[in-house]
Amino acid sequence: MSSTDAGQLDTAMKRPPRLLKNLAAKFAAVPMVLIALVIFVGCTIWTIYHSFTRSRLLPAPEKWVGLENYERLWSESRWLISIENLAIYGFFSLILSLSIGFILAALLDRKIRFENTIRTIILYPFALSFVVTGLAWQWILNPQLGLQNVVRNWGWETFTFDPLNNAEIVIYGILIAGIWQGSGFVMVLLLAGMRGIDEDIWKASRVEGIPAWKTYIFIVMPMMRPVFVTAIVIIASGIIKVYDLVVAQTSGGPGIASEVPAKYVIEKMFFSQNLGLGFAASTMMLLSVLIVLIPWAYLEFGGKKNG
Amino acid sequence: MGDTSTEMMTGPRGPKKRRVMSSNNIIIYGTLALVCLYYLLPLYVMIVTSLKGMPEIRLGNIFSPPVEVTFEPWVKAWSEACTGINCEGLSRGFSNSVKILIPSVFVSIAVASVSGYALVNWRFKGSETFFTILIFGAFIPYQVMIYPIVIILRETGGFIGDVTGTDFRLMGSIWGLVIVHTIFGMPILTLLFRNYFTSVPDELFKAARVDGAGFWGIYFKIMLPMSLPIFVVAMILQVTGIWNDFLFGVIYTKPETYPMTVQLNNIVNSVQGVKEYNVNMAATLLTGLVPLTIYFVSGRLFVRGIAAGAVKG
Structure with missing residues (x-):
């Protein structure tokens, strides 16, 4: 124009x-x-x-090998563990940060005092880097001197929570740190969405005598669908990127128990000179993003054109 | 919730009576107090640990306040902590981070604001397509693009070095990282500026055109002065984002130019020597200090920045 x-x-x-x-x-x-x-x-x-070439130390565009890298990728236990960890981390991180975020947003929405102070406290971890977050929680979860030791000293002698030493639950140790860092952000997003809802809805539900929690779950939540969709897309794309948190908190250990795809890719590309495998793994990461993104883009943009 | 509905029944005449402490309020404030405690706990633990001596840490409880306050761990973290053979402490990482931060913030915001301005006021054929690619680009995992960018930086840096006859390099240097931060800051920042510039009245732009102002004239004399708040938001977003970056620092710099986050990780997760948890926590706090300061000083603007970036994304 x-x-x-x-x-x-x-x-x-x-x-x-x-x-x-x-x-x-x-x-x-x-x-x-x-x-x-x-x-x-x-x-x-x-x-x-x-990703379809046999690239090792250097990219080798002429050595076409078809799906060989992908076959090797999916037969390697390190990659399978990475995927499993990402699935566990992703599932719980999505559920927990959405539900914690929603509950906190609803509590702050109740026109309480000190709202600003409380929001500042809940959101500050989000300003910190994943490296700082990971190292802080590495210390808190330290099996000898950390939380476990404190609870045992309080008299609960058999208390065991040592995710950083225990391959079975190490990913949950990372999850705790991840939730601590990111849930405040989800809360802020959802709170902004909640504040955008028409006041009349509340008046109506009060007249009808519907309890507040019911109003939140059955009326406010469905009305916040677009905000939830945005939050899910942001959380999901953050989950796939998880790298620094793991590097700082566990370095992928114990053993390879807390490996994640993003770390796998960097390791293959820059530390073990297996570029082909790294490219294949990063292409799989891209594919998983597309699986989340395409339905979303279709709903957001495709739907509007038709309706 | 029952109390609000009874208030409605009695009829809202005069100012609403507010009971200060209903059972509902106790539940709400109680929950929030516990939640705040959980979020504050790691910060508290980091601070008290960094002020204790090692013997006290080995004996005791991570939650207990220091019996004897010592600032030695802070001094050590700043100027003596070792990564491998290098024992200069975090101060080097700090100065590297500052050197990376200033040009990166400046260049990324300059490029993105001009792009946003061009997208709103100077549309050309295909401009919206490029914008759409940018937005979708924000979702591509960095791992997909990281290696080809290494090649691009190596080749163009080497080429510039050859042409100018200097040993200029992009790969491993601060300038390479500035380019990378500019690239990956583009989607979100361009979106931010585009959305803001759309709200600047079109009449202003037209009037300036009639007066004979050109592309840059309008940008510097009208758009920039009218959009200072969004520039502040963008700065907050970029300063925290770039300061907290770890991945690009690892990949695109070398040990001498490692930013603070990378150096911090190398100090704390170093396998050599005895673990000094107090020094580690002091180092961690030092690294977190810059974004935390920005966060506490900027307050609402920070929230606005992340919300503006996210909601429309």
């Missing part, structure tokens, strides 16, 4: 060739275009292509 206005203004002068029109604007858009095409499209295609 504006560019046509600009065009009309120029008609008094000689109209410059179309391509040269608004040269400054086009020049300014070069970084955006380059990032979109070269990085987001180009690099993604490059990686997908190379």
Whole structure:
């Protein structure tokens, strides 16, 4: 619209060739275009292509091996553990951060005092990096000196909670830290959504005598569907990226018990010179994002065009 | 909830009577107090641990306050802690992080704000398509793009070095990391600026055009001064994001230029030597100090930044 206005203004002068029109604007858009095409499209295609090649220390585009990397990937226990961990972490992190976030948002929504202070306290972990979060919880969950030791000293001698030493439950130790860091953010998102709901809904439910908790679950929650969808997309894309938290808190240990896909990829690419496998694994990560993203994009954008 | 409905029954005449402590309120405030305790606990544990001496830590309880307060762990974390053979403490990581942070924040915001402005006021053929690619790009796992970017940085950096006859490199240098932060900050920041610039009245833009102002003139004289709040939001977003970055720091820099987060991880998770938990916690707190300060100072703007970034994303 504006560019046509600009065009009309120029008609008094000689109209410059179309391509040269608004040269400054086009020049300014070069970084955006380059990032979109070269990085987001180009690099993604490059990686997908190379996941079908036998690349080791260096990318080897000429050595096409079809699905060999993928077959090896899915037969490697380290990858299978990574996937299993991601599934457990993802499932609980989604459920817990949504429910904790919703409950906290509902509590703060009750026009309470000190709302700002409480929100500041609940949200501050979100400002911290995953490295700081991981190291803090590594210390709290320290099996010899941490929480377990304290509870035992209080007199509960048989109390056992040592996720960082126990391969079976280590992923839950990471989950605790992840929830601590991220649930405040979910709360803020959901609270913003809650505040956007029409006050009349509350008046109506009061007149009907519906208890507040019922109003939240059966009336407010369904009305907040778009906010929930956004929150789920954000949480899910964060889950797939989980890397620094694991590196800091457990370094993938004990053994390989807390490996995650994002860490697997970095290790294959930069530390064990198996690029092909790394590319295949990162392509699987992309695929899992698409599984979440495509239905969402379809609902958000596809639905509007039709209805 | 019962009390609110009885209030309605008696009829809302005059100012509403508010009972300060109903059973509902006790439950609400009690729950919130417990929740706050849970969120504050790790910070508390970190602080008290960092102020204790090692003998006290080995004997005791992570929750107990220090019997004898010592600041030695902080001094040690800052200037003596070791990563491998290097024993300069976190101060080097801090100065690296600052050197990375300032140009990264500046460049990423400059590029994204200009892009957002071009998207709103100077649309060209295909501009919306590129924007859509950017937004979807925000969801692509970094691991997918990380290796080809290594190649791009290595090749272009080497090329620039050859052409200029210097030993300029992008890979492993601070400038390579600045480019990477600019790239991955683009989706969210462009979205932020685009949405904000849309709300600037179009008449202002048209009037400036009539007065003969060009692309840059309008950007610097109208858009920038009118959009200072969103620039502050973007800065908060970028400073915390870049300071907290770990992955790009590991991949695109070398030990001499490691940012603070990477160095922190190397200090704490180093396998050599005796574990000094007090020094580790002091180092962890030092690394968290910058984003925490920004968070507590900026308050509502921080919330606005993450919410603006997220809700429309």
